[in-house]
Amino acid sequence: MDFIEGLPTSLGKNVIMVVVDRLSKYAHFISIAHPYIAGTVAKYFLDHIFCLHGLPKTIVSDRDLEFTTTFWKELFRLSGTELLMSTGVTCVQAVEEELQSREFILTLLKENLQEAQAQMKFFAYQKRTNCEFKVGDWVFLHLRPNRQMFVALRRNLKLAPCYYCPSQVLKKVGTEAFTLDLPPES
Structure with missing residues (x-):
């Protein structure tokens, strides 16, 4: 002041x-x-x-x-x-003391953020399963009915199925991305 x-x-x-x-x-x-x-x-x-x-x-x-x-x-x-x-x-x-207290507060904030991120990661991964697919496997395509209307057109989006017909994996694009053999009408 x-x-x-x-x-x-x-x-x-x-x-x-x-x-x-x-x-x-x-x-x-x-x-x-x-x-x-x-x-x-x-x-x-x-x-x-x-x-x-x-x-x-x-x-x-x-x-x-x-x-x-x-x-x-x-x-x-x-x-x-x-x-x-x-x-x-x-x-x-006084400036040195202030810088030290600021460093302490910032390190404490970083530790709290890392702890919160670890906790969020723990709870997010509790519901996930580690599934690995290979070329030739049969999988269901998970849809978001309110967003992905171009794959399967439905009259009532709330009652539409969440998964699309079984499709074969043609190519692995990334760690969790694949090219699927979808029917031509989709």
Whole structure:
């Protein structure tokens, strides 16, 4: 959270309050009028940030007077938010800590995604059978009655059969794709 001051006045406002979400890097730019006090900044924060993201657990700020007042400390204490103050000397350390925490969160997200993918694969493969067909085997062609109307025309698609007549495998095109000998009327 920081302020950009010294801007030309536009609609009575000449300061931009910048709030950046550290994980997603989403930035909010809120115009406010100078001079501003902690109460008005807190109101803008609650109106523009809290309604979208809630109150954060930590806020990194420089040592502006607006953030070191007892109002802010009390606001953060009541909401359970920890106010972390940064200085010019420890800025590099703060950035390194932030990058490490971001890396940790990203690795945790990747692990969770891999776990979810493995679980989805497990449940998807429970209903599948490993069937291998060779050239010359007889198979049924599985139809999707509402989509594949060009193979077998049916009057009522909901009551149409799901499989088309037995057909012989002519050629293996891929691991799961075959060329079938379909009747000429299909």
